Amino acid sequence: MTRPAGRGGSSAAPRSVDVARLAGVSQKTVSRVFNDEPYVSADVRRRVLDAAEQLGYRLNSAARALASGRTRSLGVVSLGTALYGPATLLVGIERVARDLGYALHVVNTMEGDPAGIAGAVGSLLGQGVDGIIISEPIDEGEVPVRVDVPVLVFGAPLPFTAPRVVTAGGGADLMARAATEHLLALGHVTVHHLAGPRRWYVAGDRLAGWRAALAARGAHEPPVVEGDWSAASGYTAGRALAADPEVTAVFAANDDMAIGLIRALTEAGRRVPDDVSVVGFDDIAVAAYVTPPLTTVRQPFDAVAREGLKHLVHAIENPDSDPLPASDPPVDLVVRDSTARPPA
Amino acid sequence: MTRPAGRGGSSAAPRSVDVARLAGVSQKTVSRVFNDEPYVSADVRRRVLDAAEQLGYRLNSAARALASGRTRSLGVVSLGTALYGPATLLVGIERVARDLGYALHVVNTMEGDPAGIAGAVGSLLGQGVDGIIISEPIDEGEVPVRVDVPVLVFGAPLPFTAPRVVTAGGGADLMARAATEHLLALGHVTVHHLAGPRRWYVAGDRLAGWRAALAARGAHEPPVVEGDWSAASGYTAGRALAADPEVTAVFAANDDMAIGLIRALTEAGRRVPDDVSVVGFDDIAVAAYVTPPLTTVRQPFDAVAREGLKHLVHAIENPDSDPLPASDPPVDLVVRDSTARPPA
């Protein structure tokens, strides 16, 4: 075979030998320069860089990956929705990955996806990623995949075996607890919870935090209402909750559901916050501008992404080192106008 | 060098020769099976597949890319925000890409990013992607990159040269026009426009559609107010608009701004829709549940992603064929309660 048709173009892409020839050095020296290896004189480095520039040379990552066994890329498995949390986290992950010199492969899975997480992870492994990130996972039971690269999981136990596992983005329970305590501190006898789908770990964490807050206070624990993160499901739940005069405070597991809930309450003639207080979770873009402005918990997605990836890359580049210590992100409750003292 | 340490694991990954040996065939035959090439007997295919299964074999994509010159991967350049539009489009792109057998590399750029689109495209090219997708681009003037793979651009002219360019996701102007016409048809004398940032092409398209609707009707064109897509900027704009009694209808370039706008109007004592009608754009998740439920334009992101990628992959796999015909997506105006006849 002659050189492949060259990525659809007419002229073949320059290779490192071409650069070497032009710079009057060996191919290996070009490689050294592009890998920031030591033992290259400043003069030679300059000549190589100039030659590369002139030729428009770019390192061929497939060849590099084949030779080195590393791709310098990371794979993300994200739940395939455009939900605020996963979407925002993904943006943070991408930025940090790029800062750290890693490319990012993304695979979405959807709830009900037959291949599920296993399929997504398998496809990433086939792409040769050096590490895998599982964002906002759901419980699919045991995932039948043997992963041989380090894995970063955001806020969940790991459903499969991998050589190195790091976690980040915990603390959802503490945040939920703070939200619930805020309501309790206002004087509400108890707080109802509009939970996320049971299979999502983050939904479970928020539920646990709510439960802990009630228990610590000795408050009665009302039955949990489960939504699907959507405003529509919040609305449906709200219609039921509105009919119960005992309900004076609700902690919703995300802002979308909180907004649907508020609408249902309002339509039923129960004023927010005068009759019922509502706290959301996420602090979505419009949270401060809906009616009433929503009290909610802001998640530090960027910080969480940064910490998580730092640990993951550490595990990749130092296979035998100890894991870095994890730290819980700070709780950031944003109090606005959807919460107040209970009606007299 | 011996075999690379094997992706961090202890046991080296099996190669196609290992599979071949176990199945009692040549290495090339294994390659044939995994590429769905013809001329492999059903019996041999079975044996190969069984052996591969048993060994846990997975094709090494770096080696395949190096040998074939193709990576079967696509790169997306997305504006690095978690804005509804780009985030939703990205999810659609990923799903379709996977259906078509392509992996996805994602690079975000942010407004004000020094490297900008050029840097993002360069990094993708270095990863050897077979095609590039530019999602929701902004005007950065001429981008100094020579791209040698087909490019798909969503709703914008292309700021650099590439061998094959396909576009999709047009029609924003028609959608904006429909939104404006809806307001005009209700009897409003004219319609104000809360635009997106000038540099975003989609903002320009929506503005053009608004302008066209006014012109067609012979309506006076009031000065444009520019926001930055955020609810906060909508709120700021709303305070100014609220002070002007002439304003009875506003078309906002996205829902977030519309929600901020409505809040400002309401706080200023101007009721929506009784005094002022507002139309948004996007149909975000909570649009139907805010107060009042928002009249808006729903964008068919999935359909747009599907059509765009179909054309891109066609261009990649059939370098010399004619481009597929583009089609404008249908206009989907969702009328809710934020629009009404002007006050008497």
Added chain:
DNA sequence: TTGAAAGCGCTAACAC
């Protein structure tokens, strides 16, 4: 500080 040689795991071309 630099270079020569070998080989990563696969696909392409062609022979059988």
Added chain:
DNA sequence: GTGTTAGCGCTTTCAA
């Protein structure tokens, strides 16, 4: 239908 041979463009090892 199947096998053989020669690279793809790098990194690695080892020698100078």
